[in-house]
Amino acid sequence: SEAKAGRTDLIFLIRFRHCCLLRNQRCLLAYLYDRLLRIRALRWEYGSVLPNAIQFHMSAEEVEWFNRYKKSLATYMRSVGGEEGLDLTQDIKPPKSLYIEVRCLKDHGEFEVDDGTTILLKKNSQHFLPRWKCEQLIRQGVLEHVLN
């Protein structure tokens, strides 16, 4: 109301307040955007199911964003590379062999291999397993890739 009364010296105050509001808005947007970038990275580095500890800290909108991103990515991967599609999140580094030696870093329970046998993944046990089955577990920190 003072501004309406024509006091021009307060124009500065209005401008100042506007600057502060814009600054707060910028900080908030950058923070939220950075969170989204990290969530997106999790899909690539961790997998399509996030651990509960992380999901607990995501807002409902972020969870929904993650689900939609997963879906978009899956649709795209299915459309590329023929009938079965191409899993782009596999073989991020060029593979050298079909089977790899892995060591278990934590207890993970039972693990089923293609021919039906199950392996017990106990801490410090070592196994010789097909690469495509272990890749995700290695990225999640459950197994460790052992080189000879």
Add this chain to the structure above:
Amino acid sequence: MAEAYFPVGPGLGTEENFLSLDDILMSQEKLPGRAESALPRLAVLLGQSAGSAESIPEGSKLEIPLWLAKGLHDSKRRIISVELPKIYKEAWRTVFSADANVVDLHKMGPYYYGFGSQLLNFENPENPEIAQTDSVCSLQTFIARFRRIMDSSQNAYNEDTSALVARLDQLERALFQVGQKGLNDFQCWEKGQASQITASSLVQNYGKRKITDVDG
């Protein structure tokens, strides 16, 4: 490798990147300035006095953050005018031209180059030459220091690099890290570890920090 997190980087030249966290931190740095007209009620906000509702008299010196300076500045300089911080002035320029490698740029404001580029936004009609010589000086400083940064980043393998990095500003540190990463990747390839699948660093970080559940 296998790093999927790409944060928004700082802007180039006189434009900041709106969403860049680096640019936000950089624009928090303070500039010296001068109030061109009486500024009512700002005294409390800018920490000038313990009283309330006092106005800052015309002509008084202020230290304001860059984002505020950019917002309040206009070419007619009705509200505030800004001046170059002393490290961008004549006295320091002679130091830089003597030996640029010796200067501790981290102490001079950790965003020396970025902040310097932003200063070009404030046209100063009294000294149109300043902007020109300013950018030339920054550039020469950078060229003089770059060689050493590149050398040290490519030759410090598996060492504690804190001594090397201590006197670099943020831009130089980013360059240093890129160099180190290249070196580490190459060494990893030489050792035959390039094909080893690794747990992503994001995952390792989340594992290390205990994420405590909040009750209720």
